[in-house]
Amino acid sequence: MDICVVALGKIGLPLAVQFAAKGHRVTGADTDERVVELVNAGTEPFPGEAGLDRLLKDAVGAGLLTATTDTTAAVARAEAVVIVVPLVTDEAGVPDFTALDSATRAVARGLTPGTLVSYETTLPVGTTRTRWGPLLAEGSGLAPGEDFFLVFSPERVLTGRVFADLRRYPKLVGGVDAASARRGTDFYTRVLDFDPRPDLPRPNGVWDLGAAEAAELAKLAETTYRDVNIALVNQFARFADRQGIDIDIEEVVDACNSQPYSRLHRPGIAVGGHCIPVYPRMYLWNDPDATVVRAAREANAAMPGYAVELLADAYGELRGAPVLVLGAAYRGGVKETAFSGVFPTVAALAARGAIPYVSDPLYTAAELTAHGLTPHRGEPVTAAILQADHAEYRELTPADLPGVRVLVDGRRTTDPARWAGVHRVVIGG
Missing domain, CATH: 3.40.50.720 (NAD(P)-binding Rossmann-like Domain)
Known part of the structure; x- marks a missing residue:
């Protein structure tokens, strides 16, 4: 396949390299000229991603990966487009769609019939159908679900171990219609590898969740769960501190987790990163009545x-x-x-x-x-x-x-x- 990956950041570039490693022709599009120049030279633009340096050099050397600042032109040559532009939020969790809107308009201008468009950026529930579908249609003159395929498929990896996580965790896909979901499932089956996981309820691989909204919610839910779990154990830890007797919360957690129905995380000074502090707020933007989520976020922030x-x-x-x-x-x-x-x-x-x-x-x-x-x-x-x-x-x-x-x-x-x-x-x- 000819594939375009939009945004060559800490998730997008490893994805582009992964696709190229499977033998596909990949064009990475990014607005940063420095990143584009480094990628075309086979040089990783950021350190710390295991395996990226070697795989990037291999992909560029084989002629399977190139980079450009012209997103529209790259999309025009592609059978599949994967968008990994970050969605930022303010402290209240209100999303700023400026960068993603701009990228989506650039994609729309190059979109051709039959192309698959997949958003991997974590989004509020409903965004793929109600924002990206109309924006792509407006800029291309094509109808989602009729002239092109549109899916949401969240990234589920941590920086530093992207390639290992791509193999370890099932790839979730949801479409704006059944045909889009099938096309997205086929695409990710062809570009990813999966390690066997006997502990999973379904075989490891690509999981079609049906609607794009289901995949959007799954990403927000799994991340919000971690925030709530950490907040819970942080409150247990603060309670233990107040008792004035010899309670070590680490031993309490180990004891609880010896029983299969308890999976407590560990207490700590802060919850950071692009995901756990952000996505619960993004969920709250859709569901302001989620009192458990709000209390957990406040507890961890304290x-x-x-x-x-x-x-x-x-x-x-x-x-x-x-x-x-x-x-x-x-x-x-x-x-x-x-x-x-x-x-x-x-x-x-x-x-x-x-x-x-x-x-x-x-x-x-x-x-x-x-x-x-x-x-x-x-x-x-x-x-x-x-x-x-x-x-x-x-x-x-x-x-x-x-x-x-x-x-x-x-x-x-x-x-x-x-x-x-x-x-x-x-x-x-």
Whole structure:
């Protein structure tokens, strides 16, 4: 097939490479000229995605992957178009469709009869049918479900392990009509590989959910579930902290999860990234009466402030205290600060009059400064809060932070045996 992938970001580029690895001819379209030049040179534009460098070089070298800034021209040559332009929301969860609208109009101008259009960007329920269908029809003069096929098929991968996740998890597809769903199912069957999963209720592969709305809801529901689950265990952890007796929430969670009907997550200082903090708000945009979802989002958003409270309880007055926040990334091993807990943690420290510094093994001082953070350049600190579970922090000791009196380990990453003589605090411990 000839395939066009619109947006060569951390999800779109691995998808384009995956399609090319299956022998299809892929054109990646992106508005960023730098990204286009790097891809055409076989150079990954961002680090950290396992396997991407080699697979990208192979695809470009074989002539199966090229990149362009001309989306319309790329679409005109394609039998299938996959759109992975991010949908951003404000703090209230109101979507800003500007970038996706623009991309969709560019796709519409090049759309030809018989083409499959698949949106992989997470969307509010109903968006594929009621927004993209009419917009594509308006710009192309073609009717969805009649002249071209239209589906929603959510990405279900984590950056850093996209290729492994593409094989591991079923691909969900929903169409604006039955013919579109069948075409989408056939397409993804041809471009993906799947590992056998004996634990699944249906064989691993492409799952046709019927309507596009079902696939949209499935993506929002599975992500919102995680937010609610984390909020629940965070509240259990805060309850354990208030008891004043020896309750370790980690042991409680292990005990609960020894029974097959309990799948509690782990407590922590923050829930970050492009997905979990965002998609529950997107769901609430459609369903403002979802009180459980709203309460969970508020509970998780309060955790960085709670970690600072734990620090103040153990340390005392924080005004004027130099405090190091360990980790700018939203999760360990990933160079990404989207909705990272570092920002509310620094804000909560500053609100108490502390002097917050930030360090991260993945970021230079200049990069931290560009994010509005004050990099740690070796200044003495008397307290620290671990915000990201980088593997490097497992070996951390007080000798690495001379003068530190209190450590709040918000991810339970440090080794308690290494921290004798320092007041080490964990959430729910």
